[in-house]
Amino acid sequence: MNGRLNVNFVGCSLIIFILIIYVNIFYECGKKVIYYNVRKRISINDDWRFFKYPSREKADSLVYDLFQFMYKSKKDEIDVAKLAGFKNFNSFQFILKPWVTPTGNEFIKDSSRHYKRPKDNPSSNFPFVLLDYDDSNWEIVDLPHDWAINGPFFTGPNPEVGGSMGRLPSPGVGWYRKKIFIPESDSGKCIFLEIDGAMSYTIVWVNGNVAGGWPYGYASWYLDITKYIKWGDENLIAIRLDNPPNSSRWYPGGGIYRNVWLTKTNPVHVSHWGTFVVTPEVSRDFANVRIEVCIQNDSNREADVYVKTDIHYFDPLRKIVREKVASFKPIEMKILPGSREKIESSTIVEKPKLWGPPPEQYPHQYIAVTTLWEGSKIIDKFETPFGIRHIRFDPDSGIFVNGELVKIKGVNLHHDLGPLGTAFNLRAAERQLEILREMGCNAIRTAHNPPAPELLELTDRLGFLVIDEIFDCWEIGKTTYDFHLIFPEWYEQDLRAFIRRDRNHPSVIIWSIGNEVGEQYTGESGVEIAKRLYRIVKEEDPSRPVTCAMNWAKPYVPLPAVMDVIGLNYQGEGIRQDPEFEGTDKIRTPPQYEPFHKQFPEKVILSTETAASLSSRSVYLFPVTNKVSDFVRDGRGGDSKIRHVNAYELYAADFGASPDKVFASIDRHPFVAGQFVWSGWDYLGEPTPYYESRSSYFGIIDLAGFKKDRFYLYQSKWRPDYPMAHILPHWNWPDRIGKITPVHVFTSGDEAELFLNGKSLGRKKKGRFEYRLRWDSVRYEPGELKVVTYKDGRKWAEDIVRTTGEPYRLIAKADRNKIKADGKDLAFITVRIADEEGYTVPDANNKVNFHIEGPGEIVATANGDPTDFTPFPSKSRKAFNGLVLCIVKSKKGIPGRIKVVAESEGLKKAKVIIEIKN
């Protein structure tokens, strides 16, 4: 045996691993190696049949649990049951929870609490779960799929779905069906269905058998469906989702909105999420790398296996496994039938290339390739990408990555991708991060749920630091049908699965077990829950600290003491300290950085949420506050008739603060590790302060991806070495001639001179804890505003804003002119309404129509206006303040050229050509 095992099948450099190798004989480095049907992970995203009931009242009753009965009357239940062909109706026969809960057993530590699947198979005659049910009139969809994003929006005073959930039809009951042929040659294999995320209360049937499911819509999970498979035959996978109303404080989306996979392994294989790599000791000279591998024997015979893991340098962009840099000592072991064994081993990587955030560092990655042998055969091969990095949490200065202090310049992100909804798209997520990176952002908090797995692949690759967060509530709910309903039954499974899934990502540096949970208020009983969650995290990953984001808990209440890192939402700056909030029953909190630092001198303090600033891109309302931060009221930063908030970037939610105020409070407390701004991008839902709208005003970047002025304020602070200057407002004010029209400048310089039509309006210097330069008494006259900025006395950067002419033509530009013909890649085309000289007309709202020719489709349009109820797929949309976006997707396997034409009545049209490459 050893003779064969000495074969170093990856000994040659630069080998691309192709995991879909079935009984193949390879000659590598001159030696013979047999791959025996190693694992295959197949995307099964394409070609599903989809059906959603027109209303919950008309839906079937195959619910997860009793609370879902609350949605309708008992009588309806019986009628629907009869219609569906059930004889001897008994409501309990429709509660499928007992068949779903066993799916999570693997994540319940105490095996005496494992759920037993009942013997019978209810609903096996329900038409949708049967192979021969005729679903030809169901919609054909590819996953990831968000069933609600196409709208229409619910408008008006008593909408079915209100502003907080984005006014889109995300609640409801829907089904997905797909037939999959499993060849005879697979018999003897294990077949797993992996679902990266489905919203929500998912129940899966395979060939008429309830195979399991998972309620939490943000969880990634998997099912062993081997026993239901018909080999050499078509197999039907039927999936039912049930998305409750009032289940979320933001737009949750609906449907199977992330990737779905079928994984085939040999019966003896590395378990799902079965590896864990940590780097307990890291220096520039060497790194101690430790791996834990869990091997599972699903066969009915004992197995003698030999496990070997090699570490290679990894190029994540091209998914190329490069040279081998180290190996773990191989281990031989016996695994009893039906059991799992964990092995642990350590090795040294010499002169490691460290993972760290740009621009100072580079996110190098490695990959651990675990090979499992049984006798002469390779029976499994499992890859674990990871990074070598060292993180130190210093309570007096913040977070050190590989010995360098990295102040957290972070943002919160919700999971939706604006006009594309929640259906995960790699390019759309990458674009979000790229624009944030341009601003100088180096960290993301996944508010308030596990993200798509690919988001963390992106943060690994691009070098963002991540707070990976799991829950928005524990036992105390925030909405009627949110996670609190199932918290007691599912928190352990969700938490362990989440950590096992994400713990190898170098970008994840902190686990967050909750956001603003109600248990902040419940003293010791809340703490008991927090401790339970904390213990679970430490059992699954002792290497990272735990936090929870607290908007109320004070240093003297018991909850913060449980956390390793103090996560504060808005408390650092203080909440509602202005006299106008005196006597209200709302949270009022004096600034809390000092008291927390004093109480917990050994803990790092991080602002998990700051700002909650509000603005509508390019909407300037007068008068402008002369304060540094103010709240939105009619006539004071807001206008409830048009539902827009002033873009001078001085306004915030009542509990929040302007970016300027936040910067000052963090700079005054250098021990604070940094901040996560609420929020990086606008998102669907939570349209504070105007709930008649459909998307937020909090974003630094609007829902279409256009930069609000705030972008430049953060850039000026977060990229101090990048010469930039930005003037606001725009300079098209025919009705303001002679009126006071303040001019503000954001710059990474420290001084600036402003000119109006060539005449100096004075040179100003930033004071200590000042982040903008303001000329508050400028009287408007049309023409040109120019700013010349200085840094340390030297010229630094300039910006010019001009009064433009009338809209004359459209100018279109794509973010990329070449995209992949994979049916997923996107081009984001920005169309500007320009005057004759090509300047964007900043208040133009012309309607633009888009046409496409060639192998692509227009999937959505957007303009960043939270009040726009035109459905996102519409090919015709009004510009919002000079800009409109068109999103084009390639078609799978069809290369060629796409031409997109943008037209608007009375204006010269524009076109863009995009190359589609295989």
Ligand code: GAL
């Ligand atoms: C916070 C909350 C976020 C978001 C934000 C802005 O309190 O954690 O989820 O709601 O306020 O309203």
